[in-house]
Amino acid sequence: MGADPRFHPGPGALPLAAIAAAAGAETPADGARLFTGVAPLGSAGAGEVAFCEGRRHRAALAATGAGCVLVSAAEAAHVPASALALIVRSPWHGFAAVARLFHPVPAPRPGVHPSAVVAPDAEIGEGCEIGPLAVIGAGASIGAGSSIGAGCVIGPACVLGAGCVVHPHVSVSHALIGARVVLHPGARIGQEGFGFAPGPDGRFVTMPQLGRVILGDEVEVGANACVDRGAGQDTVIGTGTRIDNLVQVAHNVTIGAGSVIVALAGISGSASLGARVTVAGQAGVAGHHTVGDGARIGAQAGVMNDVPAGADVVGSPAWPARETFRAVAALRRLAQKRAEGAGGEG
């Protein structure tokens, strides 16, 4: 069963030749044969295109009802007779391209909805769609071909590059945003960071948060995730970095290009993450620490020291993964011994 056309419209049936071209496969003999869409291997029908990620899915491949399957050369022999095999280098990437062919990203419908509140001096680029009840502040600038969703609030003087997609209920303030950035519903960009200290009378004094948020091109920020603006320097997220739902990025944080921060992770104030870093779900990085390029922080890990480039850390406090797994195994054995009455640890 393919995508629900109510939610995922597209051009309809497409010829095999176009599908093969998108997937990067050789054009098959029967290039005019039509397919209606894409679907998972387990539910695809004879008119649909599926893909097989690798040998782990061989049983599902053998049983598929798909009419066409994208496979690597290594798996081609396992495609059932009922399906046409398109051999590609990476079935995942081939499938992503074919899926996009059947279901292109909805283009903005240019225009400003009459219910939107747009400041007279805001610059709205050519071809932008400004949704119902969106608010665009004084002096803000929205790049050409961007789409601002229903109910968004873009603060004064904010700059968004071309081709951004801002989903409903996003708020942006004090921010300079690159091109083709995607902000998912309810993302919060540019609000005041958490900076204060007790005054002489014990009441908290706020440090004015005078920085900005700088998002590189193609950054994505998930639903209800938060990126606070800097206190003095800026909070900076590098090109292409992807931030999942409900992530907290505190003031002055810098994250390099191509990093991935998974849901419910928290990056504390002034932490500095390199490029191609992965922070898994619910992990945390304490303030002012550095995480080197390409490091991997495990799920629920608590980084309380600097992490070198390329390192793999897990646990709270986070240690190198191999040591931690060894410690967990040692602890497990210790507990088992006690349970057996060996009492061996003393």
Place this chain on the structure above:
Amino acid sequence: MGADPRFHPGPGALPLAAIAAAAGAETPADGARLFTGVAPLGSAGAGEVAFCEGRRHRAALAATGAGCVLVSAAEAAHVPASALALIVRSPWHGFAAVARLFHPVPAPRPGVHPSAVVAPDAEIGEGCEIGPLAVIGAGASIGAGSSIGAGCVIGPACVLGAGCVVHPHVSVSHALIGARVVLHPGARIGQEGFGFAPGPDGRFVTMPQLGRVILGDEVEVGANACVDRGAGQDTVIGTGTRIDNLVQVAHNVTIGAGSVIVALAGISGSASLGARVTVAGQAGVAGHHTVGDGARIGAQAGVMNDVPAGADVVGSPAWPARETFRAVAALRRLAQKRAEGAGGEG
């Protein structure tokens, strides 16, 4: 002190007979006696109804100023002379019913607020209340008697069943929602999941997220919680399941009926949870794992393996609770020995 009538209006004073009937207690002699509301045992006055959950609260029961107390038969002898005892099988359930009698769920006030933006072809069921500045997309369908709060955005083609309550600032897209579903403020339903991989040039390529969110009848989703739509298959949440605030449910997740996911928990992509599962606060379930019916995942646990039905796991990585508690005790002893200079572990 009972509920603040500014926030919790109701019919006012009610006769004891109606209260007893709602609670499931026998009608007492003085059925016409009036009570003005409900209150906690510790703060209720002579005109109010309280309840005693069990023997643990016996001291509070003895000291209560309530005029009427719902109790189990076992506690009835401990109700002070100043209070009338209504004996019920479950005081908690009896009290919930009586509280609802005094403070019914506010009925929708049928009508579409003039400031709402409703697509001409959206279907709004009979008796619906569409709040100020709500947006209802093209072809969406809202079931009879539903209430859509101020500032909500219901995306194109979404379907909500009858009697839903959608609180302010909720966004819904790509979703089919059952009857009597409750979405709390800022909940995010149906946005794009977190699915991508590096392309040949190192830049991330997005896998089109072509599924939907399917919420069963009586599902509840907490404030600022997120439920991403599926990538290929759907994200499905079974009947009556309750999700607390700030929970992340990733793409392709399935959760059975009657499960409970507590605040700040995260369910990663393609995880599959059975019915009547409990995931406590800040716990996480890693991608593609299975949690069997009735399993209990402890607070802050990190599930990195499949969990069998009925199991009780805690810790990160999560182990069976009994083993973990034993390990924690062993570790504590080990640390104490070292502190005492025994140095016993080697």
Place this chain on the structure above:
Amino acid sequence: MGADPRFHPGPGALPLAAIAAAAGAETPADGARLFTGVAPLGSAGAGEVAFCEGRRHRAALAATGAGCVLVSAAEAAHVPASALALIVRSPWHGFAAVARLFHPVPAPRPGVHPSAVVAPDAEIGEGCEIGPLAVIGAGASIGAGSSIGAGCVIGPACVLGAGCVVHPHVSVSHALIGARVVLHPGARIGQEGFGFAPGPDGRFVTMPQLGRVILGDEVEVGANACVDRGAGQDTVIGTGTRIDNLVQVAHNVTIGAGSVIVALAGISGSASLGARVTVAGQAGVAGHHTVGDGARIGAQAGVMNDVPAGADVVGSPAWPARETFRAVAALRRLAQKRAEGAGGEG
């Protein structure tokens, strides 16, 4: 480089005498010399004011390009010749005051935006700014000089004190809010708590949530953070307490004055925290537990017992910090021994 004037406007250049007065330093000889703004030590220019927090930053102080530096007496000798030293008791506090002088909190621009939906019987205090597309419910009361951001929804009968700042997309219901409270974008105040139990047929029965949220003066609640209203008693947050982004505060929680709850922390139902408590990022406090005045809960800690006043706990489950660090060290050694083949634990 100082603050971006597009986002952080201010009066422009100010004389040294005014700067010294704000910082609490003695008036220097050259009181008429003008400075244009504030900046971090590492990026400030000759026309800007910076500060040095302490000896740890001595190298940055020596290298600074700032024209004026706030320092403690102990560091004054290390200010380079190019900079004028203003000696203050606390450079942090002095800088905060000077930064505020250059960049005052934007005053509300009194008036109700024509697109706002304000109930006829709502009371809007003198000098309030009600932003575009805000909704103010029946009988709500907004204190003088408060600012309600774009797209906020303030529910019926809610009361906000004077001088509150409510940022965009906040929802408030069932709440009594003090003066000078700050609610950051997307904060959720007063929604229904997570209270239910299985009924006789297995379906969940909701306990009506009949309490309120009470926020003391100068409370701050972070972006997308949630504070649920009480079930019977109220949820109460004491004067000046600061709650960071994405924090969950469940029903019936009480938090004393001057406490700090960091991002992604969760305080479960009916927990009671004292004054000046710190709960670090991603930590959790289980339901019904008590945390004494001045206690410190470490990052990712899981409090599953009462914590005495002044205690310092870490880990999940949380123990006193000293014991936990000892246990972690012991475990690390145990794992290392095993790795070396000593097998010493049995």
